[in-house]
Amino acid sequence: MKTTETRVKQNPTSTDVVPYQPEVVEAKWQARWAERRTNEPDLDRAQRPFYNLMMFPYPSAEGLHVGNMFAFTGSDVYGRFKRLQGYDVFEPIGFDAFGIHSENYAIKLGINPAELIPQNIVNFRRQLRNIGGMFDWRHELSTTDPKYYKWTQWLFLQLLKAGKAYKKAAAVNWCPRDQTVLANEQVIDGRCERCGATVEQRTLEQWFFRITEYADRLLADLDDKTKMDWSESTTLAQRNWLGRSEGAELVFNGAGVTPREARGPKSNGPEIKVFTTRPDTVFGATFMVLAPEHPLVDAFTTPDCRAEVEAYRQSMASKDLVSRKVGEREKTGVFTGGYAVNPATGNPVPVWIADYVLMEYGTGAIMAVPGHDQRDFEFARKFGLDVVEVVRPPDSSGDEGLSPRAQRGGGASPADVPVEAAYVDNERGVLVNSGQFDGLKVPEAKRAITAWLAERGAGKAIVNYRLHDWCISRQRYWGPPIPVIYCDEHGAVPVPEKDLPVLLPLIDDFQPDDSGVSPLARHEEWYYVPCPVCGRRSRRETDVSDTFLDSAWYYLRYPSTEFDDRPFDQERTRKWLPVTTYIGGNEHAVLHLLYSRFVSMVLHELGLLHFDEPFKKFRAHGHIVKDGAKMSKSRGNVVVPDEYIQRWGADTFRMYLMFLGPFQEGGDFRDDGVSGPRRFLDKVWALVGDTIRDDNGAEINHAVQVKRHQTVRKVTAGLEELHYNTSIAALMEFVNTIRAENVASREVVEDLIVMLAPFAPHFAEENWERLGKEGSIFDAEWPGWDERLTVEDTVEIAVQVSGKTRSRVTVPRGADEKTVVAAAQQDAGVRRFTEGKEVRKVVYVPNRLLNLVVG
């Protein structure tokens, strides 16, 4: 290509007739997009479907803040990029409007949330339009719409039918003064946030989903790259939450109430099953601990201990859930008076109860090995229980005389030996005081002892998960009623599907009160219904379902919002799902994403979905930091975007947000940087003006040509990897080069505008039109690059002497080592450091660097 230069005017703005007025441009294109349905792909005939999903917002009264805008814009940039690459991009939006936040706010104002939410949604729509999102508004949804929650209820019924939903008693926080259930966040320092009364635990019957049945599959898929290409940080969080532990379930035979009876040959007492990850330490299990709620507590409690045991259980029940878990670390507990037999040693061990053992994990009972577990050690020390060493650290063999735990070999009774700390290494160490297993290393001992106990019917190797079943019951007003009817004759009867939705009645007294029943139960015309089976007067379930159930399937609904007779259309779903790219915050890395995966897995199993993992690619976005903390409503450091958009324009603001840091890491919000992107857009605006006036099919010079191909490569890669800040930097460099070289060629400027379009959509549309193009720029083609044209003919090579850069030499691209060494040795700056020294070694990196190592 010839490199004739086209000279244009130096000062771009001075010659411009039409100034850049963002408010005019943005209003024009937002109206035109709506009019021409630019952002509404044909969902039935799309050739290259691309489902670009962003986590839908909860429509708060305050509106979207800058942190939310950052996230939405980043997702939108990606969607627009894919659209320009020729995909049929579906970018839906909706509102996650049920839940405790809305309800609490409504209670505060004394207005039913059903009246508040629509106003908030109006505001959210306005903000999301203003920022220029490529949303397909035809498919907007709200979880509070009966047309939506009808299918949330339907989903519950499918799970119930499939045996994946069940009812069981579980603890909740209970305020004794307000007579109502409290969410964990409503408990402040063990007190009710509204009335200040001390919160208690109460046990209620609640609905659960059997997500634990899927723990192994939920874990296995995380490693399957064909199903899930997710942010590393997110899969890690899920792994930790699932919390897989390999270990053993061991059986301790409860033999009665005295040590003497326990020693008897074969006892008939109840068995206690425990889960342990350290079966190798079973010889050191000197006592057992049951959770206070454990069903076997009564069986082990002796008459003389009963009063104390009862008192302890009472005191645990009177604590709220938060402070029981997070509260004081000082170990508490009481002795039941009962004993059980250690299956390894045959010795009786006392059975205690303590709140540091949780009913929800494992079997709700543990074998306590105080020598090798920190908590058991603290407990043993406090209550004077035996501590036995059964694993010796690998390094203690050398200084036998010094280690206090090593003195134990001398025959002293284990309890008499002072032990300063538990040795808790899960992998290293050698067994002692363990009979035939002495001398084995920990990993071997785990296998050997488990096998040995299994043979004697006292244990088996099992895998345990931290994950609990998903409690979906909420004793609240603002959610979809759980579609179940209680009949005296037939028990819990599912509402027939034809009767869905069970409408949430619009009531004035939605506030909880001291009557002790749900607000819904006070509305008799709603509460009492005929049993679907026998027709006799029955009662509705008054719990509503968890908001996470609403959001666990919304991505299935979007493509099918116009179908009233099915939750998701099979054909649409086959075409558009699983979601191609999902972007959202890592605060939902665990619950929302896990629940969504669970729902997809179950529906897949039921033959209702053709896939089991709903999100093919997931990327967690970063967070905007303000004053050293993540921007959030709860922290009170939010910045409202509206005034920025008004002052600078949406396109400038979008670019600023995307430029301030890597999208997946977030960045610091400071208003003093917004002018940079705006100045950049002004320059581009002027450049287009120059091009329109002066371009006559001018040739592009070499420098601009190289920069152009480099820029296309860099911007494309940056967008694909969500490194938007470097893409924008590359565009800025490109413009700097064009201006420095005075080449306002149409061809080059068109590429520039297309690459700018994902970031500044209205601006790009307007300039596309100024350049005389018809239709939307988003139907244009993303530019390509030629790798050969990204490089210069000559390269500058850094010349180092012993690793320090001393000079640079310019050589033809691809020059060989000999040529470069020769050039370097001519260089005075290099010679100064090599003179009189022997070059011991030469390191040459073609086209980059030469290192002469001197001796």
Place this chain on the structure above:
RNA sequence: GCUCCGGUGGCGAAAUGGCAAACGCUGCGGACUUAAAAUCCGCUGGGAGUAAUCCCUUGUGGGUUCGAUUCCCACCCGGAGCACCA
């Protein structure tokens, strides 16, 4: 306490084994202007020097390497998540 992610100019950041500080902000100087704003041009990590140039610099200390912001080990600081998970 455990897990993960970070720490680079005055500020946001770039470079992930090969010329540290691209791009932008701020600041300073100049041009234009009666003036200001806007715009344009130049400089802007620290130190020494008239200068060419040299020395130092990516949280701290060590290591690997011809060469380390990048890899390894230990520590310090900040952020996020989990939190008595047996």
